[in-house]
Amino acid sequence: MRTGEHRGYTRLVFDWPETVTYKIEEEDEKFIIRFEKPGQVNTDVSGKNIQSISVLSEDPLTVSVAVPAGAKTRSFPVRSRIVLDVYDPSGVASAVKTPSKTKDTRKAAAVRPAVKPQESASTPDEQDLQNVQKAIRNVENIVAEVLNKEEREIQAAMRARANENAKTGGESSKVNEGANANAQKTLAVEEAAKAAKNANMFTVSSTKSIGLAVFDNMGQMWIVTDRADTLVQPQVSGPDSAYFKPIKTSDIQGGQSHVSKTMPATYMRGRGGGLLWNIVISPDPHEEIVPVKAERQNVREGRSRGASLLFPFATPRKVMDIKDPLTGSMLKVITVEDSGDFTGRGRDYVDFTLLPSSVGLAIRPKVDDLKVDITDNGVLVSRPGGLTMLPVKQVTNVEKRDFATRMAQPKDERRIFDFEDWRMGGLAALNENRNIILSSMNGLTKGTQIENLITLGKMQLANGRGAEAIGFLDYAATEIPELKQNPEFLSLLGVAKAFDWKTDEAFKDLSSPILSDYEEIDIWKAFALADLGDWQQAYEVLPANLSAIKDYPSEIRNRLVIVLAEIYLRAGERAKAEQLFELVADSDNLNRAHDAALRYLKGEAARQKGDLATTKNLWSELADGKDDLYRVKAGLALTRLKIDQGEMKPAEAIDNLERLRYAWRGDELESTVGYWLGRTYFESGEYVKGLKIMRDAATLVPDTILGQRITGDMSALFTDFYLGEGLDDVSPLDAVALYEEFTELVPSGEVGNQVISNLAEHLVKADLLDRSADLLTYQINHRLSGDQAARTATRLAAIQLIDKNGPEALQTLQKAEGFMKDLPDDVATPARYNELALLRARALSLNNQTEQALNVLENLKASPDNNRLRADIAWRSGFWDDAAYALEDVILDENISLTRPLSDEHAMLILQRAVALNLSGDRIGLANMREKYAEAMRQTSKSRLFEVVTRARKNAELADRRTLLSTVSEVDLFADFLNSYREVDPANPSN
DSSP: OEEEEETTEEEEEEEOSSOOOEEEEEETTEEEEEESSOOBOOOOOOBTTBOEEEEEEETTEEEEEEOOTTOOEEEEEETTEEEEEEEOOTTOOOSOOSGGGOOBOTTSOOOBOTTSOOOOOOOOOGGGHHHHHHHHTSHHHHHTTTSSHHHHHHHHHHHHHHHHHHHHSHHHHHHHHHHHHHHHHHHHHHHHHHHHHTSEEEEEEEEEEEOEEEEEETTEEEEEESOSSSOOOOEEESTTGGGGOSOEEEEETTEEEEEEEOOTTOEEEEEEEEEEEEEEEESSOOTTOOOOOOEEESOOTTOSSSBEEEEOOSSEEEEEEEEOTTTSOEEEEEEESBTTOBOBSOEEOSSEEEOOEEEBEEEEESSTTOEEEEETTEEEEEOTTOBOOOOOOOOOSOOOOOHHHHHHSOOOTTOOOOHHHHTTTOGGGHHHHHHHHHHTOTTOOHHHHHHHHHHHHHHHHHTTOHHHHHHHHHHHHHHOGGGGGSHHHHHHHHHHHHHTTOHHHHHHHHTOGGGTTOHHHHHHHHHHHHHTTOHHHHHHHOOSOOGGGGGSOHHHHHHHHHHHHHHHHHTTOHHHHHHHHHHHHTOTTOOHHHHHHHHHHHHHHHHHHTOHHHHHHHHHHHHTSSOHHHHHHHHHHHHHHHHHTTOSOHHHHHHHHHHHHTTSOSSHHHHHHHHHHHHHHHHTTOHHHHHHHHHHHHHHSTTSHHHHHHHHHHHHHHHHHHHSGGGGGSOHHHHHHHHHHTGGGSOSHHHHHHHHHHHHHHHHHTTOHHHHHHHHHHIIIIIOOHHHHHHHHHHHHHHHHHTTOHHHHHHHHHHHHHHHHTSOTTTSOHHHHHHHHHHHHHHHHHTTOHHHHHHHHHTSOOOHHHHHHHHHHHHHHTOHHHHHHHHHHHHHHHTOOSSSOOOHHHHHHHHHHHHHHHHHTOHHHHHHHHHHHHHHHTTSTTHHHHHHHHOSSOOGGGOSHHHHHTTSOOOOTTHHHHHTTTSSOTTSTTO
16 A cells, blocks of 8 residues: 655555455545455555544455545546545645655555465576666666556546546536536647647647557658548648648558658647647657656566567557558557557667657567557557567665765765765675665655666766766656756766766866866866866866875776876876875775876886886886787887987887887877877988878877877978978979878968978979979969069069960969059069069060060160060061160170170170171171170180171171071070079069
8 A cells, every 4th residue: 555645636556466346435534445355554654635544454454544624535446456536625735746746655565465475575696687787778668667657557547437437427427528528628729829839730630530640750750640531631830830841641551641851959749639639849848748658568587588568558549550661661650549648759679669759659660570459458569479678676675775864964065976985885786786776666756766876876986887877877867857957966977977988078067167166076177188188278177185086996096096197297297196106006906907007107207207217117017018008108108218318210119119000099099109100200201101190190089189289290390391401301302292292281371381482492493393383373373462472473474484384474474463453552663563574575475476575675664684685585586686786785784894804605795796797787787896896706715706707708607597596506695584583582582
């Protein structure tokens, strides 16, 4: 017998092992309940509307229940239980505010038949513990069968009685029923209108009563009706109604299906039933709507098969087989008459998947012989050999610890964790304690059940089992989301995630403002940050007072101390790290991994102290040890140490690191080894190979601090290579190959521009003009602007002219002029425009546009560069008169002294003008040249040629023009101007 408080009444339940008939007699302020069978009850129960209970007889059982004056009752059977509801007397307010506050005294004894002794429970053997361990991984299946089950059955029985009364109650009942129906319909319409005001709503109506099922199938909302003889078309209304259209309607066996889209981040619920249905879709969850919970039946110890699953629906109508066009599989859909019958969120079972349903239920079978039947008790899911279900062991005769009493005791305000108390006997008692707590779930209120789940989470965490703790805590938060606003609960969840390596989530939880007052939390934030690779921030948040760690159990303390000691060592706080070492030095639970970690860190502490001999001894032992992780970490650290000490050559270091490279895979350590291997290759002169290995290392840890560090160091090595003196020691082809392989490493801004300019200069020196031009073209098209772009474009045009590429030079000069137009006058000076004009004239001449080239030069002021280019163009084009005049200006510009020996260049200029005069037929000019320069030319190697070219009478040696030209070697008079761009400062190419 047990009691429970509800809004407006107290419920008294008699639990019989089998069905029993009874009678109730009403007397002054008490009720007499007479059962037809003998039995025994524990009368030590109470309730707001139950003043006392006494047993008048045990054979047959007769019970007297004293109630307040004016209290009314109702009673009804539910299977083998007899339910008596005692209503509040008129004018008495209910003391029960919400169902979640219901008082439950279920631990009082149930009705025991007098003729049948109570059986003692058996204790599970060790072989069954694995089944229990699997069962608790899905905590929902453990407690689901006890939550709301009884209330659902009682409501179903009440509806059945109401239906029976409606059939036999006569005309008066029909009138009342009609009035109630109208009132309910009005209320339903008002609720639907209220819901639809801020939500979307599907309306399904018919002139005949229809059954409905509504469920989510892979992102599609299905509405299934179970009558084919009615015209039904769902209507959708609301602010997002267009989103759900079109609605695809299909005829199915025995009804219709209507398919639309589901809307992300919304909730669906059904309202109504029979002739009028509403499906409300809202972003707000419907917390007051409780789905029907499944009941596992025939689950036996030691057997994984043989069970069935019952959904105690009150109004199931039809089982419909519908082919899913998305998967091709058959769905089993159960329609219902009332929106209160639904299964809610989806679940995955061994033999089938329960789809999320807001009305009725829908199942996707995983086996061919799955059966779904409608029974008197609801919807039964089974198989011929039974469903595969994991049993939940029931362990009795042991009481759990009173955690509520413990939590009420005073504790240090700065402490939030009490791991030692939560261990509950440690790992040796873990399974037994877990089974004791789980076995007490039946008969407890929901709040007590959630409290026990939290207790299980604490116990698992205190014994170093983060993943198991998360399972219990997550389920508790699902049932009561407000728990995440509790500092103790949120800290438990954060630490459990940190211990399960879910450190990004852990840090988010531990950084909640509600935990800011707990200094102890900062220790765990540092722990999480270290695992995320943010050692600097970990050091910054780590509090000075770490005394709390001393009281932690070894399962927690050892792992925590090792991480915190590394934080201190990375920050150079060796003394603090050594103090932490003392907390684990004498631990009995220091496993091999923790022992290896401790020795590795002690080696680093010795290195920082200058005791390199101790460091090498510790790391050498680990490098040859059995722990895979620290064999690699120590091997890497030892290799780096010997390189720094000059005890190992790069080739030997590369061999060591290559072996370590494949000894550990899959996390940041692999990336760290790859980083140092690549850097060693790079520093040994294998630039491309080194950067490739470093890039592979960074790819393994994207979006991490280590990945950012590797990428940053790659960019620094790359940049220093092109800005330093080492570039001159590398062939231009190797330099450009490295650049093209790692273009992404070119830094932005001025430094990147300098890198490209230096490489371009390096290529120009090697006469790789086309490759250099490609780099400079990329710069002016994508990186540079303003004056810098104008100067680089000018230089690019000159390089293209050196490469005899006139057409591209003209295009580049056009870009340069465009950049110049946007510059102020004091920057875009006439001298710079004159420079562009000279280059344009040369480009035109290369394109055989001689007239246009000479016209450009005619519009410029006379200058040595102008004269040389004019002479060069005229000479190349055979304009001998123009060439002779221009060469005369060039000779004058050179200010040649006849009192000193002529240079080879001056001698060639004089000879070249003599040839031009000869070919133009200017005998007078030729005679003047002979008279003026004959004496000076006799002192040069060109004396014989000058004598022949300037002789008054034609010589047979100069019979034609080709022979005459051959006497003068090809000379590019404008070459010096263009070649000045080869050696110009790349940062300022026009100066």
